[in-house]
Amino acid sequence: MSSIYGKNVKVSLFGESHGDGIGVVIDGLPAGIELDMEQIAKHMQRRAPGNAAWATARKEPDVPQILSGVYQGRTTGTPLAAIIRNTNTRSGDYCQFTETPRPGHADITGSIRYDGFNDPRGGGHFSGRITAPLTFAGAVCLQALAARGIRVHARIYELAGVKDAFVGDAMYPISVADKPFHVVDDVQGDEMQHKIAEAHAHGDSVGGIVECVATGVPAGVGSPFFDTVEGCLAQMMFAIPAVKGVEFGKGFAVAESCGSENNDSPIFVDGTLTRKSNNAGGIDGGITNGMPIVMRCAFKPTPSIYSKQDTVNLTTKENVELEIQGRHDPCIVPRAVPVVESAMAIVLLDLLG
Numbered sequence: 406m407s408s409i410y411g412k413n414v415k416v417s418l419f420g421e422s423h424g425d426g427i428g429v430v431i432d433g434l435p436a437g438i439e440l441d442m443e444q445i446a447k448h449m450q451r452r453a454p455g456n457a458a459w460a461t462a463r464k465e466p467d468v469p470q471i472l473s474g475v476y477q478g479r480t481t482g483t484p485l486a487a488i489i490r491n492t493n494t495r496s497g498d499y500c501q502f503t504e505t506p507r508p509g510h511a512d513i514t515g516s517i518r519y520d521g522f523n524d525p526r527g528g529g530h531f532s533g534r535i536t537a538p539l540t541f542a543g544a545v546c547l548q549a550l551a552a553r554g555i556r557v558h559a560r561i562y563e564l565a566g567v568k569d570a571f572v573g574d575a576m577y578p579i580s581v582a583d584k585p586f587h588v589v590d591d592v593q594g595d596e597m598q599h600k601i602a603e604a605h606a607h608g609d610s611v612g613g614i615v616e617c618v619a620t621g622v623p624a625g626v627g628s629p630f631f632d633t634v635e636g637c638l639a640q641m642m643f644a645i646p647a648v649k650g651v652e653f654g655k656g657f658a659v660a661e662s663c664g665s666e667n668n669d670s671p672i673f674v675d676g677t678l679t680r681k682s683n684n685a686g687g688i689d690g691g692i693t694n695g696m697p698i699v700m701r702c703a704f705k706p707t708p709s710i711y712s713k714q715d716t717v718n719l720t721t722k723e724n725v726e727l728e729i730q731g732r733h734d735p736c737i738v739p740r741a742v743p744v745v746e747s748a749m750a751i752v753l754l755d756l757l758g
Contacts, residue, residue, distance in 0.1 A: 408530070410641060411755040416542050420491075422527030422534040428488035429538035431474070431545060433755075436482030438549050440475060448544040451582070451743040452537065454734075465492060469541045485545065489537050504720050505727050509708025513719075533646045533737060536744045543747020546754040555621040555753065559746045560587050562701055564613035564738050565600035569593050587742045605735035608711035612647075613738035615745045616701045619753060622687065624695035626756050633691025634698070637756060641748045642702050647737055650703035654686025669696070698753075702745055709733035 409417045413433050420427030446468070453467040467489055474485030503525050506512030511531040515523045523529050547557060560581045562569055570590035581587040588594035597613075604611045627634035639651045659667050662684075669680040669689075680696050687698040709729050716727040734740065 410644070410751065413758045414546070414751065414755040416539070416751055418535055418538055420489075420535065420538070421524040421529040422491070422532035423529075424491060424524065424526075426488045426490045427535055427538050428469075428486065429542045431485040431542050434474070434480045434482065434485055434545065435549065436480055438480040438545070438552065440478060440480065440545065440548060442478075444548070445469075445541065445544040448547070448743055448747075449537070449540055451587075452540045452740050454740070465489075465537075467537050469538070480545075487538065487541055489541070491534075505716050505718055505725060507708060507727065507729060508714050508716055509705070531646065536645060536741075539645075539751075540744055540747045543744075543750045546750040547746065549754055550750055550757075553621070553757070555619060557617065557619045557746050557750050557753070558582065559615055559617040559742045559749075560589060561594070561597065561738055561742060562614040562616035564597040564736065565604070565611040567593055567597045567600060582743075586739060601736045604706075610707035610710050610733075610735045611738075612704045612706040613736065614701050614703050615738060615741050616699070617745045617749050618700075619687075619698040619749060622693050622695075622698055622753060624693055626753075627688070627692040629691040632756075634688050634693055634756065635691060637752050638698075638700060638749060641752045642700070642745070645702070645741070645744055645748060647704045647707070647741075648702050649705045652701050653688060654699050655684040656686075656701060659684065669694075698749075700749065702741075704738050704741055707734050707737055 408419065409415055411433065415430075415432040417430045417432070418427075419429070449467050449469070454465055469487040469489050472486040472488060474481055474483050502510075502512050503516070503521075506516075510528065512525065515525070515529065515531055523531075527534065550557065558581070560569060569588045570593060572589055581589060584591075584594075586594045586598065588597065600611055627637075635653050638653075642648050642651045655662070655667065667684050669682045669685050672679055672681050678695070680694065683696045683699065685694070685696075686700060687693055687696040709731070710733070711729060713726050713728050716725060717723065718725045
């Protein structure tokens with residue numbers, strides 16, 4: 406199991422979805438960071454389950470208990486450890502999946518990788534539940550970055566084919582974090598929610614895209630070839646369950662462009678070096694160029710759906726049908742927005758050293 410990320414700021418995740426608790430140890434944080442616990446709690450609640458119609462009915466308070474690394478409201482420089490207790494588990498909903506694995510989940514691959522000794526309840530360590538301590542770690546890193554003038558914001562860019570408003574260089578004109586549904590255009594947001602409800606009514610699920618932007622990151626961060634900013638961010642983003650694609654700036658659309666259209670020409674504005682455009686998403690040669698870092702993550706539809714699906718019985722070696730019960734998100738994209746923000750914050754703080 407490899408659940409540790411980072412070189413300068415190391416983040417180690419632990420726990421299982423239906424175990425006693427889940428948590429994180431953050432090693433390498435600078436001493437003296439003042440933690441706003443109210444803001445951390447607010448950030449955590451954006452991800453927490455059971456708070457909206459589009460989220461799983463599993464209710465968890467997701468209140469982190471800090472065990473070490475903080476004294477009188479500031480980081481001490483020693484490892485910061487926090488635990489989040491699981492309080493609302495229904496493990497019986499998952500008993501059958503060791504024999505009849507769920508399509509789209511790690512039931513088969515996890516069992517093969519760990520010789521059947523992995524905890525299958527609620528997906529165990531493979532569960533999206535583990536993004537709760539990741540989000541806490543990111544909330545801490547966001548505050549450390551803010552002290553350096555760096556801001557990280559994300560939104561729902563697209564959901565079930567419905568796109569949010571175009572906002573130029575992804576500089577959101579309003580704060581979507583304070584909204585219950587993280588979009589710029591509320592009309593488009595209503596249509597997205599309709600798509601979720603429609604899929605849920607048919608026992609199905611939908612996916613979407615989260616866009617994340619970091620501003621204030623200085624030029625010169627990142628090292629080719631294997632510690633490029635894109636490479637480090639992509640590694641972290643693909644650790645988030647259900648992420649199946651990551652792009653930067655113009656992304657895959659660059660394949661349809663000519664160089665004359667795609668190149669970001671440098672320009673001086675009032676003596677400051679900048680770019681005429683930001684098709685590269687703030688990164689050239691794997692190194693930040695001072696423009697906003699723009700990244701998008703594609704999330705697959707939630708694989709746990711109530712419609713019947715084809716699977717196998719591993720004991721009898723027969724092809725069978727499976728009906729999944731329990732509590733599941735018809736779309737994880739809305740709750741993934743703060744997770745992506747947190748993941749980017751962890752990577753940037755690690756890269757900045």
